[in-house]
Amino acid sequence: MAFSRSPTLDLHTHGLSRRAWVVLVWLLSSLLLLHCLTERVSITPTASSSYPRLSSNNRTKDIGGTGHSEMGRFGDGGTSAREVSPRLQLRALGEGSKKLPHALIVGVKKGGTRALLEFLRVHPDVRAVGSEPHFFDRNYDKGLEWYR
Numbered sequence: 189m190a191f192s193r194s195p196t197l198d199l200h201t202h203g204l205s206r207r208a209w210v211v212l213v214w215l216l217s218s219l220l221l222l223h224c225l226t227e228r229v230s231i232t233p234t235a236s237s238s239y240p241r242l243s244s245n246n247r248t249k250d251i252g253g254t255g256h257s258e259m260g261r262f263g264d265g266g267t268s269a270r271e272v273s274p275r276l277q278l279r280a281l282g283e284g285s286k287k288l289p290h291a292l293i294v295g296v297k298k299g300g301t302r303a304l305l306e307f308l309r310v311h312p313d314v315r316a317v318g319s320e321p322h323f324f325d326r327n328y329d330k331g332l333e334w335y336r
């Protein structure tokens with residue numbers, strides 16, 4: 189007995205496989221989108237991050253009259269400290285969790301330390317200070333509590 193495929197069945201099978209491809213592509217796209225979204229959420233900084241953002245009290249250091257240094261704080265990633273108000277930063281930290289800097293940039297005047305600081309500031313994990321508090325040359329007697 190000869191076996192011949194009916195054209196109607198062929199069309200039906202073709203339609204089904206086409207639909208299956210569409211569903212598969214849609215499913216994969218959704219998974220990819222979900223993956224991208226969860227990646228994005230996982231790199232968003234949280235209030236419980238182990239490193240603090242800068243408070244308004246933490247500023248660039250200037251040592252003595254002959255040289256100076258810039259202070260950088262290596263933090264929790266994400267949004268730059270410049271984009272978040274000091275009040276919100278403190279709230280995220282919880283008052284009293286201010287820490288000393290993790291790094292200082294030391295250099296003579298006109299040595300290009302500001303440029304180095306600005307380059308480092310671009311990195312999302314770096315919290316960098318703004319203006320200079322002159323802790324070591326003018327405010328040293330105020331102590332570390334003031335410096336934090």
Ligand SMILES: Nc1ncnc2c1ncn2[C@@H]1O[C@H](COP(=O)(O)OS(=O)(=O)O)[C@@H](OP(=O)(O)O)[C@H]1O
Nearest residue numbers: 255256257295296297298299300301302303304305
């Ligand atoms: N990569 C590079 N090459 C050459 N020169 C550079 C570089 N980066 C910064 N600069 C120059 O350094 C000067 C600023 O240095 P500082 O940031 O240490 O200045 S300051 O002491 O805080 O005022 C400042 O010089 P002046 O413009 O003469 O003030 C900058 O132009």
